[in-house]
Amino acid sequence: MLLKTKINTLIVIFVSLVIFYVLKINFDKIFLPTLSFISAFFISGFIGFILLFFSLHGIKKVILEKNILQEKNTKVENILVSLKKQIEEKEKMLVQKTESLSTLNRINKALSSIVDLDKILELILDALQKDLKFDRVILFLSNEKLKPKKTVGFDKNIDINNFVVSLEDKTNFLVKTFFDGRPKIITDIKEQQLPENFSQIYKNIYPNSVAIIPLVSKDIPVGLIIVDNISSKRDIEERDIRSLSIFTNQVALAIENARLFEMEKNFSQELQKQVEIAKKNLEIAQSQLIKSERLAALGEMSAIVAHEVRNPMASIRASAQRISKKISDTDPAKKYTVFIIQEVDRLERVVKDILTFSREPEPQKQPTNINALIKDTLYFLQSEIKQVQARVIENFDSTLSNINIDPALIKQVLLNILQNALNFMADRERRELKVVTYSSDGNIKIEISDTGPGIPEENLEKIFEPFFTTKPRGTGLGLAISSRLVESHKGKISVESKLGFGSTFTITLPI
Amino acid sequence: MEKNRTILLVEDDTSTVEVYSDELKEKGYEVICINNGREALELLNSKKINFNIIIIDLKLPKMDGEELIKKIRNNHINIPIIICTAYPFKNSFKKLYEKLTDAIFTKPVDLDILTNKINELIKQE
Numbered sequence: 150m151l152l153k154t155k156i157n158t159l160i161v162i163f164v165s166l167v168i169f170y171v172l173k174i175n176f177d178k179i180f181l182p183t184l185s186f187i188s189a190f191f192i193s194g195f196i197g198f199i200l201l202f203f204s205l206h207g208i209k210k211v212i213l214e215k216n217i218l219q220e221k222n223t224k225v226e227n228i229l230v231s232l233k234k235q236i237e238e239k240e241k242m243l244v245q246k247t248e249s250l251s252t253l254n255r256i257n258k259a260l261s262s263i264v265d266l267d268k269i270l271e272l273i274l275d276a277l278q279k280d281l282k283f284d285r286v287i288l289f290l291s292n293e294k295l296k297p298k299k300t301v302g303f304d305k306n307i308d309i310n311n312f313v314v315s316l317e318d319k320t321n322f323l324v325k326t327f328f329d330g331r332p333k334i335i336t337d338i339k340e341q342q343l344p345e346n347f348s349q350i351y352k353n354i355y356p357n358s359v360a361i362i363p364l365v366s367k368d369i370p371v372g373l374i375i376v377d378n379i380s381s382k383r384d385i386e387e388r389d390i391r392s393l394s395i396f397t398n399q400v401a402l403a404i405e406n407a408r409l410f411e412m413e414k415n416f417s418q419e420l421q422k423q424v425e426i427a428k429k430n431l432e433i434a435q436s437q438l439i440k441s442e443r444l445a446a447l448g449e450m451s452a453i454v455a456h457e458v459r460n461p462m463a464s465i466r467a468s469a470q471r472i473s474k475k476i477s478d479t480d481p482a483k484k485y486t487v488f489i490i491q492e493v494d495r496l497e498r499v500v501k502d503i504l505t506f507s508r509e510p511e512p513q514k515q516p517t518n519i520n521a522l523i524k525d526t527l528y529f530l531q532s533e534i535k536q537v538q539a540r541v542i543e544n545f546d547s548t549l550s551n552i553n554i555d556p557a558l559i560k561q562v563l564l565n566i567l568q569n570a571l572n573f574m575a576d577r578e579r580r581e582l583k584v585v586t587y588s589s590d591g592n593i594k595i596e597i598s599d600t601g602p603g604i605p606e607e608n609l610e611k612i613f614e615p616f617f618t619t620k621p622r623g624t625g626l627g628l629a630i631s632s633r634l635v636e637s638h639k640g641k642i643s644v645e646s647k648l649g650f651g652s653t654f655t656i657t658l659p660i
Numbered sequence: 661m662e663k664n665r666t667i668l669l670v671e672d673d674t675s676t677v678e679v680y681s682d683e684l685k686e687k688g689y690e691v692i693c694i695n696n697g698r699e700a701l702e703l704l705n706s707k708k709i710n711f712n713i714i715i716i717d718l719k720l721p722k723m724d725g726e727e728l729i730k731k732i733r734n735n736h737i738n739i740p741i742i743i744c745t746a747y748p749f750k751n752s753f754k755k756l757y758e759k760l761t762d763a764i765f766t767k768p769v770d771l772d773i774l775t776n777k778i779n780e781l782i783k784q785e
Binding site for chain 2: 452455456457458459460461462463464465466467468470471493494497504508
């Protein structure tokens, strides 16, 4: 444009000079040379000015138009820039939304696959920090109290367990918000007073950069989340709360899921437990049935065997007794008759033991003084006690009330245990037989301790089994019978033993 | 020596019958041995012999000892009865027998104990 203006101006100057020259030549002919020069100069100057005016007018118009165009261009450019900016922002938001959505999706997937509440909460809290750009997040779960469960962004030196809030304190802003169920942005920290123990973690905080979001599951408050922007100082707006609530809903859902899962787990565990108990009971009942059937069969058989064995035994013993009476004491055959009688008696003891063992005891209960019964039994055993030269220590609780038992059966039990004790002490240096009675937890206890060799640990469980014996002439039924007799009184026998020091049998009988 | 005392021994085991009766005879008793319950009851009901003691085994052919004892008592025969059995019986049965009889012995019985009991019962007559 400038070039065109220059050329136009030069052309106008050139045309003006040509006009001046033509006019000068012609005016020289008419006027004086001085007058002709002035006239020609003014006329050519005037024409030149008019020409210049017109030529410049066109250019001015073009320039104006150009300026307008330029202005429009700038405007368009500005619009474009702002549009670009907006697009970029939208894109950013979109990315953010996509991220949030993908996080939500991830959380959703986790909710359906991970049953561990801890892991889900961790995932959600991480999302709050990374996707929603909060500096710090603290999550409380309620269980009588508001207890901090998880945090992100907090200094590791801070012990979150210090921030337990009692739900009783209804004036507390956190508790109020918890029960109110609506999110709150703290606009004035001083006025809204966080609990005193929170001042440590919220001391450098700005108003509007802290928000409390209650967690509600099925209309029941289950916890709350506090978010803040302690470093960025960015204000938390309603928009943030909306985004937050999407996540907090997930937390509530996760808690609900975990609760349901826990319930289901407990239920199935309980069910399994019940099934196992039922199975066990069935097994016990079955084994008891088998045992009692076997016992009945055994009882029947031993009764028959006893009958068949006792008849010949009767005639053998009576015959031996008659021979023994007929021969003199000096007769060498005398001792054999004694052997026959003794061995028949021994056989009879075996038969009796087998019969007792194979028969379900039928206690004929009557009120009995247990101390007197023990004394009676010890008296019965006095010859054996003398033979062994055992020292008997009686430590009876004289205040014991009478107890409903079959004295004959319990005497048999006492005899079995006391006789065993005496037998095993016979070769021992120290021979002490201690009998103690006392009451405990609605039971009467009889403790019979000896200073025998003790029972090896591997035999402790076997000694109450039938036919287990370590005595050369034992049937192995004494303790099995004793155990059964005590059980028929709903009591029990237990044993404690220290190898080399002796054993203690405890008979427990319910009062 | 006890004279004119008669014992009825109801027992089916032959050697036992022989040893017991030998012993009792030696002690001066008359001993009548019968090996089954029915004949023993017939003999008692006939009242041909005046028995002082009856010794009964519980396991007997034709009529067992339990039935025999009940029938003896039902017929108002009050002769002392001693049970001498090889068969084990339950406590509840023992109570019943204790009511109906005078002594219960389980085989093998000591002859001295048996004869002592017989003497004791006869003295109570």
